Amino acid sequence: MNDTALSAPVAKKIPQQRTHHGHTFVDDYEWMREKESPEVIAHLEAENEWTSTQTSGLEPLRESIFTEIKTRIKETDMSVPTRRGNYWYFSRTKAGLDYGISVRAPIADVDDWTPPEVGEEALLGEEVIFDSNIAAEGQEFFSLGTFSLTDDGRYLLFGVDNSGDERYTLKLRDLSTGEDLPDTVDGTFAGASIDPTGRYVFYTTVDEAWRPEKVWRHSVGTDSSDDVCIFHEPDERFFVGSGFSRSGKYMFIVTGSKTTTGFWSLEADDLESAPQVVWPRVDGVEYSVEHAIIAGEDRFLITHNQEREDFDIIDVPVADPAGTARESVDAVDEPDSVADPTSIGRPLLAEVDGLRIEDVDAFASFIVVSYRRGGFARVGIIELDAHEQPTSGDTASPFGPLRELPFSRETGTLGFAGNPEFTQTSIRLLFTSMSTPAVIYQHSVSDGTDTVLKRQPVLGSVDLDRYSESLVWASAEDGTQVPISLVYRTDLIALDNGTTTSGTTASARVTDAHEAAPVEPAPLVLYGYGSYEMSMDPYFSVSRLSLLDRGVVFAIAHVRGGGEMGRHWYDQGKTTTKKNTFTDFIAAGRHLVAEGWTSPDRLVATGGSAGGLLMGAVTNMAPDLFAGVSAHVPFVDALTSILMPELPLTVIEWEEWGDPLHDRDVYEYMRSYSPYENVAEVAHPKILAVTSLNDTRVLYVEPAKWVARLREVGADALLKTEMVAGHGGASGRYDSWKETAFDFAWILDVLGRSDVDIDA
Numbered sequence: 201m202n203d204t205a206l207s208a209p210v211a212k213k214i215p216q217q218r219t220h221h222g223h224t225f226v227d228d229y230e231w232m233r234e235k236e237s238p239e240v241i242a243h244l245e246a247e248n249e250w251t252s253t254q255t256s257g258l259e260p261l262r263e264s265i266f267t268e269i270k271t272r273i274k275e276t277d278m279s280v281p282t283r284r285g286n287y288w289y290f291s292r293t294k295a296g297l298d299y300g301i302s303v304r305a306p307i308a309d310v311d312d313w314t315p316p317e318v319g320e321e322a323l324l325g326e327e328v329i330f331d332s333n334i335a336a337e338g339q340e341f342f343s344l345g346t347f348s349l350t351d352d353g354r355y356l357l358f359g360v361d362n363s364g365d366e367r368y369t370l371k372l373r374d375l376s377t378g379e380d381l382p383d384t385v386d387g388t389f390a391g392a393s394i395d396p397t398g399r400y401v402f403y404t405t406v407d408e409a410w411r412p413e414k415v416w417r418h419s420v421g422t423d424s425s426d427d428v429c430i431f432h433e434p435d436e437r438f439f440v441g442s443g444f445s446r447s448g449k450y451m452f453i454v455t456g457s458k459t460t461t462g463f464w465s466l467e468a469d470d471l472e473s474a475p476q477v478v479w480p481r482v483d484g485v486e487y488s489v490e491h492a493i494i495a496g497e498d499r500f501l502i503t504h505n506q507e508r509e510d511f512d513i514i515d516v517p518v519a520d521p522a523g524t525a526r527e528s529v530d531a532v533d534e535p536d537s538v539a540d541p542t543s544i545g546r547p548l549l550a551e552v553d554g555l556r557i558e559d560v561d562a563f564a565s566f567i568v569v570s571y572r573r574g575g576f577a578r579v580g581i582i583e584l585d586a587h588e589q590p591t592s593g594d595t596a597s598p599f600g601p602l603r604e605l606p607f608s609r610e611t612g613t614l615g616f617a618g619n620p621e622f623t624q625t626s627i628r629l630l631f632t633s634m635s636t637p638a639v640i641y642q643h644s645v646s647d648g649t650d651t652v653l654k655r656q657p658v659l660g661s662v663d664l665d666r667y668s669e670s671l672v673w674a675s676a677e678d679g680t681q682v683p684i685s686l687v688y689r690t691d692l693i694a695l696d697n698g699t700t701t702s703g704t705t706a707s708a709r710v711t712d713a714h715e716a717a718p719v720e721p722a723p724l725v726l727y728g729y730g731s732y733e734m735s736m737d738p739y740f741s742v743s744r745l746s747l748l749d750r751g752v753v754f755a756i757a758h759v760r761g762g763g764e765m766g767r768h769w770y771d772q773g774k775t776t777t778k779k780n781t782f783t784d785f786i787a788a789g790r791h792l793v794a795e796g797w798t799s800p801d802r803l804v805a806t807g808g809s810a811g812g813l814l815m816g817a818v819t820n821m822a823p824d825l826f827a828g829v830s831a832h833v834p835f836v837d838a839l840t841s842i843l844m845p846e847l848p849l850t851v852i853e854w855e856e857w858g859d860p861l862h863d864r865d866v867y868e869y870m871r872s873y874s875p876y877e878n879v880a881e882v883a884h885p886k887i888l889a890v891t892s893l894n895d896t897r898v899l900y901v902e903p904a905k906w907v908a909r910l911r912e913v914g915a916d917a918l919l920k921t922e923m924v925a926g927h928g929g930a931s932g933r934y935d936s937w938k939e940t941a942f943d944f945a946w947i948l949d950v951l952g953r954s955d956v957d958i959d960a
Contacts, residue, residue: 209246211908220843221864225877227840229905235893244893244904247919254918258945261954265746265941268958270934272742274657280640281315282618282628283307285351288315288323298932299332299342304353313625315642315653329356329375340924341894342931345390346370350398351448355420357394357401364894364924364931366390370403372420385416385424391441394420396448400471402430404441410848410896412439415453417471431464431475436851444468445491446562447622449498450518452489455481458732458855463489465500465518478502478521486511491518492562494584501548501560501567509767511557513569514545548582548599556766561616564623566645569602570616575683575764577613577737579629580604581645605629605643611671611685612636613737628653634669634687634738634754658742666691667748669738670716674757674784674791680772682784683764684792685738688753694719696796717796723951724753724798726789730761730781731810732856733770743940749958750948753797759784759814775858776869782817789818789825801827804947805885808832809898812889816875816906819884826885828950830943833891837902839867839874848896876906884915888946890939892922918946 213228234240275295281288286307291300305316305323316323336342345368346359354376359368370392372383385392385403389412392403401418415431418424430453433440437457444451453464453475462481466473478489478500487504498518505511516523523544548560548567556572567582580602607614612633617640619627626645632638637656644651658664668690673681695716725747729736736756744754758764761773761781773781789805792798805826807815812834819829835841843861845851858866871877887910889903900921910917920942922930930936948954 208250208911209243210911211243218840218843220860221867223867223871225871227905229908230840230901232904232908233899233901235900244900244919244921244923247904247907248921248923251918251920255942255946258949258954261945261948262938262941265743265944266938268660268746268749269743269937269940272658272660272662272745273937274659276320277657278318280618280628280653281305281318282620283313283315283624284349284620285353287353289329289349290318293933297333298934299336299344301328301333302330302347303328314651327375330358330373335360336932343928346388346392346403348393350394351396352398355394355398357392359388359390359392364892364928365896367406368392370401372401381421383418383420383422383424385418385427389441391443393443395451395468395471396444397468402442402451407436409436409846409850411436411852412441415440415442436845437855438462439852446620447491447493450491452478454488456486457852459484459486461486461488463487465489479504480522482506488559489521490560490562492567492584493564501562502545503557503560505767508552509771510552510555511767512552513548513557513560515548516545546599549602550599551601556763559616561619562622563619563627565625568616568619568627572735572764572766575758576607576611577615577735578604578607579614579616579627581627583645611669611738613739632656632739634685634740634756635664635667637664637740637742656740656742658745662745667745672791672795672797674788676760676780676784676787678780680760680780680784682760682788683758684755684788685758686753686755686797687744687748688722689748689751692749692751693722693753718753721793721796721799721802722753723751723802723804723953724755724792725804725806725947725951726755726757726785726792727811728757728759728781728785728788728805728807728814729809729811730757730759730773730785730814732761733763733767735763737764743937743944746941746944746958747948750953750956752948752951752953755788755792755797757785757788759788761810774856776866778857778869779817779873781814782821782873785814785818786822786825789822793825800825802951804828804830804950806830806832806943806947808834810835812836812898812903813838813875817873817878819887820873820875820878820880823882823884828886828888828947830888830947831890831903832943833895833898834875834889834903834906835898836875836889836906839870839877841899841902842870843867847899876902876909879906879909879913879915881913884910884913884917886950887915887917888920888943889917890920890922890943894924 214231216227216230218225232240278292279290281290287304289304291302293300303326305326332344339362341364343361348357356373359370361368368388370385370388372381389404394401403416404412405414407413413433414429416427417430418427433455438455440455442453449468451466455462460483463478464475466475485506487502490501492499492501499515500518500521501515503511503513559570561568565584569580582599615630617628617630626642628642630640637658640654642651666689670686672684676682696719759781760769763770803826812831815829815831816836842857860867860870889907891900891903893900907917907919930939
């Protein structure tokens with residue numbers, strides 16, 4: 201390997217054979233997996249030096265983009281206060297500081313549900329409860345995980361990660377004194393919680409493959425060596441976690457694989473009792489549980505897919521949630537004994553056609569349902585006090601119709617945002633779209649009025665009316681219509697029908713792309729993900745303006761494997777249908793070229809993690825379609841990783857990708873698309889791969905091997921490794937903005953827009 205920056209590093213080859221199902225693959229770069237090897241570290245550092253040398257000419261552009269981001273974001277800012285108990289909790293950021301400062305102020309009275317208007321001056325009684333900047337002092341990396349409070353506000357449980365490996369040290373702070381207690385637990389997984397009364401802490405630990413497998417109970421004031429394991433999940437397909445209901449009356453333990461879930465419950469006033477199964481776990485059945493109080497009776501609202509792939513919601517009595525048919529069924533040993541849900545509960549919704557139900561949230565006087573309709577996120581409300589209440593034994597649904605909250609835009613995302621109090625009388629929502637900065641508002645359930653609490657600030661001379669968005673549809677290879685969201689600056693991207701011009705109102709800024717396309721092809725960035733049923737919903741980005749202001753169109757391809765169009769959209773992009781994700785993305789790119797939005801020499805693809813697998817696959821399948829590919833923490837050596845059950849997350853991933861270790865057909869299918877194994881000697885687009893040394897989800901070795909192989913066939917490929925970071929990259933906000941600036945500068949250079957002066 202070359203250890204200078206005068207030429208691209210050439211990784212040495214040490215052939216290693218890997219044989220499965222009668223097929224042998226020779227891997228020349230598997231030696232890079234030895235993370236502690238000085239030779240591996242030297243190679244990564246040489247790659248970083250080479251990348252720095254090759255991009256040094258972009259330094260002025262990077263500085264300009266960083267400055268644009270920094271000046272457009274309100275550095276000294278605050279979140280909208282959220283009530284919890286007798287306090288309003290919120291966070292502040294201050295110019296020059298990387299991290300947020302968590303603060304609180306007392307409520308005026310018990311009926312005070314209107315958050316105070318917070319400015320730069322402290323509120324009466326305001327106190328700092330956690331300053332991440334102080335906690336991060338002297339650390340190259342800092343991530344705050346758990347942040348759990350008791351109902352009375354006395355105790356704060358927090359978790360800190362200083363390496364990026366997503367393993368947290370838990371500590372307990374007495375907010376009445378500001379002192380940290382001796383209670384400390386190392387090596388925990390994210391998602392720990394303190395019980396509402398402050399007696400116990402519950403946390404999760406991992407096995408040798410870093411799979412969350414055990415839930416522990418820690419008694420406050422005792423040594424962690426005395427902690428009790430209250431739940432163990434031995435099945436390697438399942439993660440385990442725990443948490444309390446919004447009502448505070450129940451604690452839930454949940455086990456989840458990609459296709460199956462199980463819930464256990466404990467009453468909060470008897471947390472030393474044994475967890476009780478809610479529904480027996482059945483392969484292929486996913487469900488979640490929410491506690492509600494209906495007509496004075498404790499009920500569980502269960503969102504499940506036992507009968508409908510896009511899920512339904514029923515309510516069941518807490519005393520016997522699985523019905524009389526359960527008869528002490530063991531959750532794992534007798535899974536076939538679970539009753540038909542319609543025989544043990546009542547449907548919450550009278551009509552579910554066209555809805556992909558995602559979640560249900562219960563409050564004292566109403567229920568909120570989050571769902572997808574027509575590809576976009578929606579929210580609806582059912583008021584508990586407006587209808588006849590259910591009683592035990594009543595099989596008819598007593599619930600009235602779902603009242604969907606008004607939604608005046610064709611595109612955009614409406615979401616549930618920060619609603620922790622069971623007795624609150626309104627709900628907080630967030631709306632955003634590709635051209636609309638996020639708006640947080642409060643919806644009064646009783647009278648239906650909406651109050652805007654905060655609009656995402658965009659500073660500087662930014663005229664938001666100059667930005668428009670479009671929704672277009674591409675035809676996939678099998679005829680499936682794939683949606684694509686686009687955003688652009690109307691005074692820089694002229695449409696041939698003249699429907700979008702500078703100065704149009706926000707409500708008119710969405711165009712029908714079947715009626716409009718750019719007068720001439722524009723530089724375009726196409727983003728994709730397409731895995732785990734994660735929906736890449738349209739959203740506004742301040743940093744993205746630095747692309748749009750240089751005449752670049754930004755697009756999101758909502759490919760199969762995500763969840764935008766319902767459960768079938770996910771099912772058609774996983775395991776042995778995974779290639780649909782890749783061909784959908786290619787179809788989206790080709791559609792944008794055919795319709796005149798862009799051209800191959802003006803098109804850059806980007807994605808991260810599983811979206812990085814997408815980047816690697818489309819690079820191999822359609823290298824002529826893209827001028828460049830930006831891949832972040834890319835899962836590009838997928839087959840090697842999924843063949844290694846000892847690696848973090850591998851076994852649980854078999855339900856997403858298939859099990860190539862034991863199934864020859866899956867092995868052959870993954871072998872046909874895994875990016876690293878399918879690099880060919882063809883002309884490639886320019887490639888930037890960004891990774892982190894301490895990433896535990898997608899190991900650094902995957903992009904390192906991929907870039908070495910790409911360079912072997914003559915590709916112009918760069919590798920940038922964060923040497924102290926995890927899956928999410930740098931932890932401080934200023935370093936994060938610099939990472940974005942680096943990526944955007946490289947993209948603009950590929951698109952031929954690096955020397956464009958902007959009118960910001």
